[in-house]
Amino acid sequence: MEAGGQDSAIVKCDAVVKTYQQGAIQVPALRGISLSIARGEFVSLAGASGSGKTTLLNMIGGLDRFGSGEVWVEGAPLSRMNNSELADLRLSKIGFVFQAYNLIPVLSARENVEFIMQLQGVAQAERRDLSRQILARVGLAGMEQRLPAELSGGQQQRVAVARALVSHPAIILADEPTANLDSKNSLELLTMMAELNLESGTTLIVATHDPQVIDFTRRKLVIKDGTVAEDY
């Protein structure tokens, strides 16, 4: 589908099907989803647990393989990429924020933020400078040397957001980023993400079932039984 690489969509899915094998039973997770997300959008993939929203997020991030259909990220079809090329795509274009276990336990907050830049080959001085700035931006100035175990859940998510943003990826994929946070921390994190979306124009796609998060996003895609039930 040529259109995938030629229109303004940063993410495009066409009839994406994903089925999981659980023993002898085949469980359909995505039943031919098609959608298009434009550059700079702040989108929520809303839906109940098991609806397929996280599966869809993983397909877009190249973390998993789909059975049929196609996903394009910045015009590049993911089905034709091998694991190494998918790792390159994630490194250069996509930032991730997961629900939990976001940080590398043996690295400090600053080193976690610098991790992707280091993989990208950014010079040390520049890495230090950028990581200091972004950690200050997410309210963690003075906590650069702390290990993840020495940070609260909210602080860990801020480090994860800082890491996702610091290399200016085209897309940030967040999977239930507020699931383990209290309402105050959730609100702070969402406000910060919304501000960064406006400032940098980064496309934000958030899988969530939290109404507070859904309200924060400008576009809502409701996923139900592996299909897009609503788009508003």
Next chain:
Amino acid sequence: MGSLSLIFPLAWRNLWRNRRRSLLTMLAIFVAVYSMVTMGAFMRAWSRAAVVETINNLTGHGQIHAPGYLDDPNVDHRISHLPSGVAEILTRPPVSHFARRVRVPAMIRTERESAPVELLGIEPEREQGLSFIPHAVVDGHYFVSADERGILLGEQLAKRLQTRLGRRLVLMSQGADGGIEERGLRIVGIFSSQPDIEKYSVFITLPQAQALLQIGDDFSELVYRLADEQDSGVTAARLAQQAGELEVRAWDELQPFTKALMEMSEGSIWIWILVSFALVSFGLINTLLVAVFERMREFGLLQALGMKPRWLLLQLLIESGLMLGLATLSGLLAGMATVQGFDDGLYLGVGASYFGAAQVVYPRLDWTELRLIGISVMLMGLLASLYPAFKAARQVPVEVLARATN
């Protein structure tokens, strides 16, 4: 590779993440390497001591006999003259010493007891540097002249015969004409040696033995010693070419038990090394597999963040390499220190004599073996680490990340 600056510190910190597990694995590798070094050095020292003891006792590096003597060592099988080619080889390097001996079965009798013995007629001067006997006399004296009339007895034989230094005894043996010859001799020296030699060997001078047996200048065996034991096979072969019908044997043919002991010792070392390798490998595979399973989510995260599978593989191999390197180096150093600590010898006790070895052994480091152990443990360990590392690298990130959050 630029990513090494990222992967190496990550591997180092992960190594100490579960400090106790890493230290236990390193301890297992350390013990294996340490035991390989020390066992190798001590076992070789032991078998080496047995060889040296054998050569020093009466065997030398080789012997020449009349045909049939080795099967039936009696007075009928004796050497009358040496071929000139043999004599020429014996006077040049690598031969350092040689001597003629009469060596026949005999009986010895005191006023109280009698005992079967092996009679050795020796050239006292030539035995210096060739065998143990010039330095083994603990009571009395060694022969002071080539034809001194006297006899040397082992401590145990003297005890058995209920005799002592200065007493007389009667030595009997079959002479060249088939009759029994006998001679009264005074005990001039009591010697201490290996139990078998102390119990069954008696020494008189060669002229005395030749006179007793009435064999003129004939002798039973010619014993030689070399500057370097490595030349024993070649020298025996050269002598055999010149010896005509005489039989030439290197020490390892004359003492197959010692040779077998040496081979068994070498075999034991290699079996131990193989067992140690297996222990290291299984220990490492187990530790890494547990570590990999524990850290699956982390590997998923690393891959989600853009770390390529081959970098993950490299990270785990570096972790394993660091663990192996530290433990192997420590094991080698500790093993070397232990072996060096016994530089002045390790006393094994009197019991060692019963196994043909010296009571004191001198373990030595073999640098080739140390290098071999170090490199082999590292290679085997890394090879064993490949499976867990591949398992981690081939993990699909979503299987460990998304499954828990969907």
